[in-house]
Amino acid sequence: MSENVREKAAQSLAMVEEVTAVILPEPTDANAVVTLEQADAPQSAEIRSRMEELDMADTQSIISFGSAAQAELQEISQAMLQDVRNKDVGPAGDSLRGIVTTIRGFSVSELDVRRERSWWEKLIGRAAPFAKFTAKFEKVQGQIDKITDNLLSHEHTLLKDIKSLDMLYEKTLQFYDELALYIAAGEAKLAELDATVIPAKEADVQAAAEEDQVMVAQELRDLRAARDDLERRVHDLKLTRQVTMQSLPSIRLVQENDKSLVTKINSTLVNTVPLWETQLAQAVTIQRSAEAAAAVREANDLTNELLTSNAKNLRDSNKIIREEMERGVFDIEAVKAANADLIGTIEESLQIADEGKAKRASAEKELKEMEAKLRDTLASAKATKTGLGDTVNT
Known part of the structure; x- marks a missing residue:
C-alpha cells in the first residue's frame, strides 16, 4: 500500500470513530398519540392549531390533512436518492471480495521451482513456476494499490450515507411525532363533529322552513360525507404512522450495517493490507533463497555426476582396449x-x-x-x- 493511501486511511479513522459514536434516540411512550383532553397546555395548543387546518366545507383540506408534516422528510429522502440513483449495488463489498480473490489467486504449488511444467503448460508456452510467481506478485501489488484506493472512496461514501441516515432518522422520528398530533387533531375534530356540529345541523334541518329544508338537508348530508372522509383520512394517518414506526429500526439496521462495513474497510486498510504485503514480500524472499540453494545443489550434483561418469567411462574403455590388445590376428574358435x-x-x-x-x-x-x-x-x-x-x- 502506498504512503498516500496509508495517510488517507489514518485520516479517515477519526471520521469512522465520529460516526460510530453517534447514538440514535429510541421512540418512547412520550411519542404515543395523546388525545386533546389528555394533552398538556403546549400539546393542546399544537393539536388545536392543526385542527384549524381543517375546513369541512373544503374537500381538499381533508385530503391533504397531515401531508405538510412529510414535506421536510421527503426532501431529505429525495436528496439521498439523488446521490445513490446511479450507484452500483454493493461496490464496497465487491472491493473486499476483490482483495480476497486476488490473494487467493496465489497457488502454493506455483512456488515450487522444482516442479516440472505439465505438457499443457509446455504446449502453451507457460512461464516457469518462479517466473510466473514473480509476475503474479507484481500483478497483485498493483491490484492491492488500486483496490485500497477504491476502498477509501467507498469508505467516504459510506460515511456520508451514515450522516445522511442520521438526518433521515431524526426527521422520520419528528414525522412520527407530528403524525401523532395530526391524529389527535383529527380525532378531536371527529368528536366535535359527532357531539356538536352534526347534531346542530340536524336541528337546523328540523327547524328549517319546508321550502329550505331540502337545501339544509343536503348541507347535513355533505357534512356527514366530509366527516366520513376525515375519519378515513385519520385512519390513513394511523397506518402511515405505523409504517413510519417500522421504518425507524430499518434505518438503524442499515446504519449499523454501514458502520460495520466502514469499520471493516478501515481495519482492512490499516491492518490487513499491510500484513498481506508483508507476507507476500516474505514469500518472495524465501522463494529467491530457495532458488539460490537449488542452483548451488544442482552445481554440486553436476560435479559429482561428472566425476562418477568419467571414472566409469575410463574403466570401460580400458577393458575394451586391453581385450583387443590380447587377441590374435585370427581367433582359434574362428x-x-x-x-x-x-x-x-x-x-x-x-x-x-x-x-x-x-x-x-x-x-x-x-x-x-x-x-x-x-x-x-x-x-x-x-x-x-x-x-x-x-x-x-x-
Whole structure:
C-alpha cells in the first residue's frame, strides 16, 4: 500500500470513530398519540392549531390533512436518492471480495521451482513456476494499490450515507411525532363533529322552513360525507404512522450495517493490507533463497555426476582396449569353425557324388529294361504282318 493511501486511511479513522459514536434516540411512550383532553397546555395548543387546518366545507383540506408534516422528510429522502440513483449495488463489498480473490489467486504449488511444467503448460508456452510467481506478485501489488484506493472512496461514501441516515432518522422520528398530533387533531375534530356540529345541523334541518329544508338537508348530508372522509383520512394517518414506526429500526439496521462495513474497510486498510504485503514480500524472499540453494545443489550434483561418469567411462574403455590388445590376428574358435565347415563341405560333396553314381546305375538298368521291352513289342508287330501272328499268339 502506498504512503498516500496509508495517510488517507489514518485520516479517515477519526471520521469512522465520529460516526460510530453517534447514538440514535429510541421512540418512547412520550411519542404515543395523546388525545386533546389528555394533552398538556403546549400539546393542546399544537393539536388545536392543526385542527384549524381543517375546513369541512373544503374537500381538499381533508385530503391533504397531515401531508405538510412529510414535506421536510421527503426532501431529505429525495436528496439521498439523488446521490445513490446511479450507484452500483454493493461496490464496497465487491472491493473486499476483490482483495480476497486476488490473494487467493496465489497457488502454493506455483512456488515450487522444482516442479516440472505439465505438457499443457509446455504446449502453451507457460512461464516457469518462479517466473510466473514473480509476475503474479507484481500483478497483485498493483491490484492491492488500486483496490485500497477504491476502498477509501467507498469508505467516504459510506460515511456520508451514515450522516445522511442520521438526518433521515431524526426527521422520520419528528414525522412520527407530528403524525401523532395530526391524529389527535383529527380525532378531536371527529368528536366535535359527532357531539356538536352534526347534531346542530340536524336541528337546523328540523327547524328549517319546508321550502329550505331540502337545501339544509343536503348541507347535513355533505357534512356527514366530509366527516366520513376525515375519519378515513385519520385512519390513513394511523397506518402511515405505523409504517413510519417500522421504518425507524430499518434505518438503524442499515446504519449499523454501514458502520460495520466502514469499520471493516478501515481495519482492512490499516491492518490487513499491510500484513498481506508483508507476507507476500516474505514469500518472495524465501522463494529467491530457495532458488539460490537449488542452483548451488544442482552445481554440486553436476560435479559429482561428472566425476562418477568419467571414472566409469575410463574403466570401460580400458577393458575394451586391453581385450583387443590380447587377441590374435585370427581367433582359434574362428579357425575351428572354418575347418569344420570345410570338412562338412567335402563330406557333403562325396555324399552327393555317391548318390549321383547310384542314381545313374539305376537309370542305366531301367534304360536297358525299357529297350528290351521295346524290342519285344516290335517283334510282335512283325509277326502280325506275315500272317503268323495269330498262330504265334495262339
